[in-house]
Amino acid sequence: MNPNTERGRINYVIETRLKNTEAYMDSFKRTFDTEIREVLKLKKRIDPKTIQEVISLILNCRGRVVITGMGKSGIIGRKISSTLASTGTPSFFLHPAEGLHGDLGRITRNDIVFAISNSGETQEVLRILPSVRRIGAKLISITGNARSTLARLSNVSIDTGAIEEACPLGLAPTSTTTATLILGDALAVALLDVRDFKPEDFAVFHPGGSLGQKLLLTVKGVIRTISRTHPVAHQNAKVKEVLFRMTDSGIGAVSIVDEENRLIGILTDGDIRKALSNGNISWDQTISEIYTTDPYYVTTDQLAAEALHLMEEKDINVLPVVSSGESEPIAIIRIQDLTRIGL
Structure with a gap:
């Protein structure tokens, strides 16, 4: 290893830091502490009336809940959509970029579009909103900026507020994605509870799995x-x-x-x-x-x-x-x- 080359320097730094196990294990554990703390802060911060409005809108929806978001928000959105669909709330994920190229035709006026953007200014998401409004679908959002364009254009917006990322650079979405995922799970479980969703209902949506087969057994x-x-x-x-x-x-x-x-x-x-x-x-x-x-x-x-x-x-x-x-x-x-x- 030649320490005078860029690759050699990087390898030298990595090997040196690997020997300092206490430092990186502290960082490892600090991520847990940071994300748990931010999730608990969000739990206290969320306005119950806003959640009640969101639950009411979804329960009265005659169509489907269309989740959309870019990047990491989109990945979290896919999981939330999957959880909703498997627990009695018809849902699918719409990639906003694909929506701009024809997939907006999948949305109807009876649907709810549920947009996720921490900044509330994600351009791909904002660009589909005029069409969403023209179609007549309701708009719910999760954003960390209550004054953002997305929040202002939404029928109901869940404000997560400023969340400290576990990433020491403050760049990689970590705490924000965890908080959004838990928020989505909480909504799905609340809807499940209101609908009195039972194990046999769950099995209907999972007939191919061993759990579904067991739950459908007479x-x-x-x-x-x-x-x-x-x-x-x-x-x-x-x-x-x-x-x-x-x-x-x-x-x-x-x-x-x-x-x-x-x-x-x-x-x-x-x-x-x-x-x-x-x-x-x-x-x-x-x-x-x-x-x-x-x-x-x-x-x-x-x-x-x-x-x-x-x-x-x-x-x-x-x-x-x-x-x-x-x-x-x-x-x-x-x-x-x-x-x-x-x-």
Whole structure:
């Protein structure tokens, strides 16, 4: 290495600084501190009324939310658009330069254009605004300058204010992009909450992934994976007889039916053990006094995710299953059956 050449000098500086691990590790950690601090400052700074206006505009939008932005803002905008689309808010990203060359035709008067520009003066973004206004779409913006052209032309503008970049030169977008990304996530989650967006709704937009497949799985599909007998007992069956059926099935529970084979209860091995230990019942007595009446149950066409939620909410480990529109039990599913498939 020749220190007299430009490349040699640069390599020498790099090698020298690499040896000073304390210096660059301080810089590494300082980035975390700076970005976290700026995000927390933004959380306090944002006007709740502005967010309410933005949420209201989007909820009442009959079209789509069109995110646009240049450079790093555009990259963040793509992610925000993707998050909105996957959580129930129809959205797509429009590159402003492409918009200037014909893609503005994708925008309709029923849409909302959501522009991101820290300066609020990004020329590519500003140049599409006359067409956006002529089309009749509403305009929302995120900008760090409330007096900027973009902010003034917007129906609603979210002012992020001055944000200190983690970059020591103050040039590379770091804290600003992180703050904008979190702001976009916060809006998406708020919209998700207002819409009462459920796991099964999420699965509809993710049918190709393993998560979507799991969330779209019905109880009927779970039953197909179970290779065991379904224990059923009449309400007047004896304790000894029912216990044998439980043991043979390996479930530890039995569906209780009446004379017409309609589900009227459930009995677990825990119920039997408790009754025997308390001296309340003997082996030759009937189960009529110890089974649980009016049990929770699911139908075959319900989502497996719903069955799991019911079990967790009611703190139970087994659920009888009946066919849709019927009352005769056809299976018992355990919470292990659902967790085993990854729910």
